[in-house]
Amino acid sequence: xxxxxxxxxxxxxxxAAADTAILAATRAALxxxxxxxxxxxxxxxRAGVAKTTLYxxxxxKNELVVDAVAELFDELxxxxxxxxxxxxxxVVLQFAAIxxxxxxxxxxxxxxxxxxxxxxxxxRIRTSIVERQKRLVLEGRARAxxxxxxxxxxxxxEAARTADLIFDMVAGAVVHRTLVSAEAANGxxxxxxxxxxxxxLTSRPPEQTEPTDG
Amino acid sequence: xxxxxxxxxxxxxxxAAADTAILAATRAALxxxxxxxxxxxxxxxRAGVAKTTLYxxxxxKNELVVDAVAELFDELxxxxxxxxxxxxxxVVLQFAAIxxxxxxxxxxxxxxxxxxxxxxxxxRIRTSIVERQKRLVLEGRARAxxxxxxxxxxxxxEAARTADLIFDMVAGAVVHRTLVSAEAANGxxxxxxxxxxxxxLTSRPPEQTEPTDG
DNA sequence: GCGCTTTCGCTACGCGTCGTAGCGTAATGC
DNA sequence: GCATTACGCTACGACGCGTAGCGAAAGCGC
Numbered sequence: 001x002x003x004x005x006x007x008x009x010x011x012x013x014x015x016a017a018a019d020t021a022i023l024a025a026t027r028a029a030l031x032x033x034x035x036x037x038x039x040x041x042x043x044x045x046r047a048g049v050a051k052t053t054l055y056x057x058x059x060x061k062n063e064l065v066v067d068a069v070a071e072l073f074d075e076l077x078x079x080x081x082x083x084x085x086x087x088x089x090x091v092v093l094q095f096a097a098i099x100x101x102x103x104x105x106x107x108x109x110x111x112x113x114x115x116x117x118x119x120x121x122x123x124r125i126r127t128s129i130v131e132r133q134k135r136l137v138l139e140g141r142a143r144a145x146x147x148x149x150x151x152x153x154x155x156x157x158e159a160a161r162t163a164d165l166i167f168d169m170v171a172g173a174v175v176h177r178t179l180v181s182a183e184a185a186n187g188x189x190x191x192x193x194x195x196x197x198x199x200x201l202t203s204r205p206p207e208q209t210e211p212t213d214g
Numbered sequence: 215x216x217x218x219x220x221x222x223x224x225x226x227x228x229x230a231a232a233d234t235a236i237l238a239a240t241r242a243a244l245x246x247x248x249x250x251x252x253x254x255x256x257x258x259x260r261a262g263v264a265k266t267t268l269y270x271x272x273x274x275k276n277e278l279v280v281d282a283v284a285e286l287f288d289e290l291x292x293x294x295x296x297x298x299x300x301x302x303x304x305v306v307l308q309f310a311a312i313x314x315x316x317x318x319x320x321x322x323x324x325x326x327x328x329x330x331x332x333x334x335x336x337x338r339i340r341t342s343i344v345e346r347q348k349r350l351v352l353e354g355r356a357r358a359x360x361x362x363x364x365x366x367x368x369x370x371x372e373a374a375r376t377a378d379l380i381f382d383m384v385a386g387a388v389v390h391r392t393l394v395s396a397e398a399a400n401g402x403x404x405x406x407x408x409x410x411x412x413x414x415l416t417s418r419p420p421e422q423t424e425p426t427d428g
Numbered sequence: 429g430c431g432c433t434t435t436c437g438c439t440a441c442g443c444g445t446c447g448t449a450g451c452g453t454a455a456t457g458c
Numbered sequence: 459g460c461a462t463t464a465c466g467c468t469a470c471g472a473c474g475c476g477t478a479g480c481g482a483a484a485g486c487g488c
Contacts, residue, residue, distance in 0.1 A: 011463025012455040018465090034331035039445060050466045055447070105330040112393055113323035116316070117248035122396060130394055165406050168391040169383055176386030179326055180344055181378065182336060192379050200414030225434025226484040232436090253474055264437045269476065 014057070021047040022054060026068035030103040035065070035110035062114050062121050069107040070128040072098050078136045084144040088194045089187075091136055092174060096185035099178040109179060137167045150202070162201075169197065228271070235261040236268060240282035244317040249279070249324035276328050276335050283321040284342040286312050292350045298358040302408045303401075305350055306388060310399035313392045323393060351381045364416070376415075383411065 025046035029038045040061060044051040058064040076094055081087050098104050108129075115122035141163065144150040153159035173193055177185050239260035243252045254275060258265040272278040290308055295301050312318050322343075329336035355377065358364040367373035387407055391399050 009463080010457055010461070012465075014464065035327055040447090041445070051446095052448085052467085053465060056464075060447090102330070106327055109323050109327035109330070113249055113320055113327055116319040116323070116393060125394075126396075161403075161406070164395065164397075165387075165403065165410065168395055169387040169407065169410070171394070172386030172388070172390030173379075173383040174386070176389065177382040179330060180339075180385070181382055182340075183378075189375075189379065192375070193383065196379065196383070196411070196414035198414070199417040200410030200412075203413035203417045223434085224432070224486050226436075226486090228435065229484095254476090255474070265475095266438085266477085267436060270435075274476090 018047070018049050018053060019057070022049060022057070022064070023068045023071060026064055027072075027103040027107075030065070030068070030107045034106045038065075040064070062111055062118065063124065065107045066111050066121065066124050066128060069104060069111065072101065072104050073129055073132060076133065076136065078139050078143075080143065084140065084147070084149045085194050085198055087140050087143065088170070088197065089190050091140070092170060092185070092190045092193065093187070095133070095171070095174050096178060096190070099174060100184070105179060109175075133171060134163070134167050137163050137170070141166075166197065166201070232261070232263050232267060233271070236263060236271070236278070237282045237285060240278055241286075241317040241321075244279070244282070244321045248320045252279075254278070276325055276332065277338065279321045280325050280335065280338050280342060283318060283325065286315065286318050287343055287346060290347065290350065292353050292357075294357065298354065298361070298363045299408050299412055301354050301357065302384075302411065303404050305354070306384060306399070306404045306407065307401070309347070309385070310388050310392060310404070313388060314398070319393060323389075347385060348377070348381050351377050351384070355380075380411065380415070 022043065025043050026038075028046055029043050033039075033042070038061065040054055041051050043064070044054045047054075054064070058067070076091065076098070078087060078091050081090050099108070111121065111125060115125055141150060145152055153162075170193070174185050177183060177189065183189075236257065239257050240252075242260055243257050247253075247256070252275065254268055255265050257278070258268045261268075268278070272281070290305065290312070292301060292305050295304050313322075325335065325339060329339055355364060359366055367376075384407070388399050391397060391403065397403075
């Protein structure tokens with residue numbers, strides 16, 4: 001996103017309406033055509049702007065789609081649902097709902113694939129999509145700690161590693177379930193996932209705590 | 215893969231050497247160019263075959279790359295390492311090593327993205343890549359059950375659901391860690407992942423994690 | 429050996445998209 | 459009004475796509 005005239009700038013300002021129209025047209029094109037058949041000329045036509053206007057704002061297909069898909073994740077939030085389990089299940093269901101939309105399915109994986117060979121693109125994805133999701137993990141853990149559901153973390157580095165692990169497990173599982181296994185991440189599945197996660201995190205090795213044998 | 219003359223077939227048989235040369239050239243092109251810049255003409259040149267030969271065997275870029283990437287996963291195996299934890303850690307490290315290769319990174323995610331709009335392609339990926347991985351999960355569980363590390367599953371349907379969940383969690387976590395978070399799935403990380411998984415699976419809640427009431 | 433069949437390498441082609449250049453016009457700040 | 463920037467439009471060369479057509483090569487059955 002590079003709209004909004006940079007304050008003390010002379011000349012005709014860029015149309016903010018064009019930005020939103022282009023991003024919406026990109027998502028519509030993703031739904032109708034998918035990533036590979038999506039052409040920038042088609043997007044420009046759908047948005048009602050000239051192709052040159054599009055090229056003045058985005059370097060190419062990759063950057064455009066990242067921005068178009070990133071807006072889908074704006075709706076992700078973490079309301080207090082009373083317990084850590086409920087919080088996890090809620091946000092995972094939100095994430096799954098986004099990934100169920102065809103514009104997210106085809107667009108997201110494609111730009112991730114491209115980002116393996118484009119460090120700038122990977123950074124763009126990280127800041128506009130991934131980092132926003134990871135904040136939810138940190139927020140949820142802090143909330144659970146204030147509830148007493150999780151112990152406070154003495155080691156900051158260890159805490160960061162654990163958060164990264166949880167994030168990769170949750171996001172990865174939902175993405176893999178939705179896009180690779182191609183089955184819906186419904187309530188039952190999310191409950192099972194949450195259960196494994198919580199027990200994996202709250203259990204303590206037999207040396208430290210009573211073994212949970214039964 | 216559609217090589218090997220169909221037995222009672224007349225005429226000049228297809229060159230098996232051409233198949234392997236094309237697939238190797240495809241992986242080389244993935245390394246050098248990535249998915250989006252990979253062209254079939256270039257692959258044909260690298261393989262030393264005519265472009266028409268390539269089109270006679272594969273319908274397009276998608277199918278070709280699936281087959282080229284699928285061969286990377288042939289090396290996945292599950293030797294008996296003595297314990298369930300060691301088995302998991304070993305196979306996850308193998309999986310991570312494959313995903314660390316650039317031809318897998320850029321190729322795999324791209325075809326998964328394309329498969330969201332191409333059911334036949336998704337099925338091709340499933341049978342030639344995903345299903346082979348999932349077998350390792352079932353094999354590992356059976357071995358752990360014979361060791362007594364995991365209880366036998368009374369309900370077959372429930373057992374299948376659990377296996378699918380574990381598979382999505384493990385594969386998804388490694389993929390997400392490697393491609394999205396863009397950090398290496400090294401020994402420490404794999405051990406942490408295994409630990410969370412094992413405790414999450416072997417712990418049994420006395421009642422249930424869900425706030426059943428109140 | 430000899431035909432039949434299929435594959436192979438090669439060339440050439442129409443098609444569509446890419447990304448850019450150039451131009452006249454529209455919208456802002458001073 | 460004037461400078462500056464964005465916009466819509468057209469046109470262009472470059473390139474990859476996927477196919478057609480050809481003669482030659484390599485198998486199989488006889």
